[in-house]
Amino acid sequence: MQVCLPCNEIQKDSSLALLANKWKSGDLKILHLGDSHVQIGHFSGEIKRLLQAKNSGIHFPYPLAKSVDGRLFKTKASGHWTGVSVLKPASGINISLTGYAVSTRDTSANIQWIAKDSLLSFRRVRVWTESDSCALTPDLGPFFQVTQMQQQGNLRFIDFESSLPLNQFTLQMRRNAPMQDQFTLHGIELISSEKGIEYVDLGVAGAQFTQLKSRANLVVDQVRALKPDLIICSFGTNEAYNLNWDARLYERSLIQFSQELKSLLPQSVFLWTSPPDTRSQKRVPRYQNQLVQLLSNQAFPFYNLNAVMGGFGSSYSWVKRGYFLKDQVHLTKEGYQLQAKLFVLALLKSWGDQASLEPLLDQVNKQIISGNIPN
Template identity: 35%
Template sequence: MIRRFFYTVSFVCLLLFTGMAQPIPVNDNALAKRYPFVSAVFNRIFNNTGLDSFYQKLYNLKKDSAGTVSIVHIGDSHIQADFLSGVVRNGLQEFFGNAGRGLVFPYQLALSNAPDDISSSSSIRWQFNRVAHPEIQINAGISGYALTTTSAAANIRLSLRTSIGEGLQSFNRLKFFLDTSYNTSWVFQPDNLDLPYTLKRQENDSSIYREVELKQPITGFTLSCLPTDDAKAFYGVSLENSRPGVLYHTIGVNGARYDQYNIAPLFWKQLPALKADLYIISLGTNEAQRASFFEAMFVKDLSGFLEKLKEISPGASILITTAPDSYKLRRSSNKVLRQLNQTLTDYCNKNYIPLWDLYRITNGYGSAYSWSKRGLMSRDRIHFTAEGYRLQGSLLFNALAKGYNSYISLSETGR
């Protein structure tokens, strides 16, 4: 008995001192108790071994307290407001470290809804577009959006608000995705009143972004173009810091579909700059707004999207999520969405692609009624309230946490 106690204490002490097998605290039971209409038993990552390389990178980050792990969450309007993804970001950064806010865009200047923590303004009116409108002759970039102008007084003011969930958000490293013209120069003025920086593309410079690194962290900046009549463009900026941890980039575009992303060349050209270790793909709701479901066409669009990801980021893991149940024309649950999610699930299982089945977790076809009845869906019965999205974010974080905990447990057993 004494020997057994000694070995147990020694093993626990070893874990505490090395930090090699520290699991992420997770409790799906609390969510299931508060939200009994959620099937927490299905809240896990199917085909989970496809995330092993990603989990190993998280493990190394936790063990060594060095480096960054980059996650890129690509989706539609369910992601743009960042309610769902924000919960996952906060949870992962709380455990593994906060390497920055990641990719952001001044949505207000494109007359669109923005995450609560992003504030932007300008003294001019910009032209804009997003991947959901390929018929408009403005190419969307890395954020799925674009701002363009020929105004000689082009400027953008962007800052991060302090939020209850995230507190003060600061950054000292910025990666700007701008036009590629050699004739335009941008002046970057940080809020701490340091001397301004000039951002200009030099001859033979093929870099995708222009980077600024500051000595002191800031929470906002102004970007102004030196007077010229040439076209200017702004596609997004990654806000980072010098600390080890997780970078969680969100690319959410209202109305977006797989096929629309597929035909956005500038998006795919700029995307590798985020150096993703994991892509999370949350699409499907807008495809399901069609009158009928064409399985072969959907699979072709899905396969094309995944092939592009693998081509630009061969070392990245990919996690696909199904879309939650929603209404069609506010009358009844969407039957096309049910067919689409089944096809998506079959495709992932056939190709051993990691899948988080939100449709099943939320109780599938007809479940939108339960969510709407409890005030977790908006009036259009397609989108969710902030609370509804945050619940889904908690479920996704828990699923990733359980997958990670299982991975490190098995890894330790095999050592």
């Protein structure tokens, strides 16, 4: 199996290394954006586990926007909802970091959120919506009380707290003023009072970075509200197969995005990752190598997952080991977990955490050797 362990490091990581003290003190906040490799949750979920991050994060009722349920919650909706995503041109509904939004004018509409893990419980829930005088007010039922409300540009969040730990709730709306007649949801966030690493992962299946940049008009407001120390961007798979991909537009967009947020959050560090090597329906990703080269030429820290996998064409050896699904674009759970372990190893190297390196490296070596060969 082709895995390049000597390649497994983050290039130009001097700014990333400055976060080492935050990592060691457990006071690090990470925002991870990407495409389906992130939304599916196996890759990002394993990163979260390895970093021992708090059980928090932003979640969304994906089926209402014609996508699959998230990793943590199963959702059931009633009433009339309109779902949109960055995959289609502007619809008149604002979109934030999730890359999705659902909106309603039906005051009887609601969304039930049920934790998939019966052992998961929470007391504090943050609802992300819009700072609009015409917006209906969210309500989580009699067990929750509002503890705070904050506004950032055109976004606002409302914090609810329960006196008892719960594993489900129902989001509904109420009208507090005659002009209130609509509600747009940008996600709910579980808030933990415990100290520890925060890791927020948000992906959109099928998305390209320029779609998020051009169509998610509330991204900047939400990033400013979240104030992440590290922003990881994992895009490129869909661009690599796009015959109309424009390298100059792509480079200009990612530089503008980075510079705009950097001007607002100068302490935040950007880390871009390359797309993995894939072969969608046996098609060769025409722009894969060009994308990798473009990203490696930028000034920000860069993780070359493509090279770590073994380079162009290496996915064939991963397929033989059972680490890819039949589409040869998405990996199995074990394949994503191996990629996550490799990525976290590179992070630990940048942060000089030798104590955590060796046991994780041992796990990686065992998985590379044993593989996941299907029956």
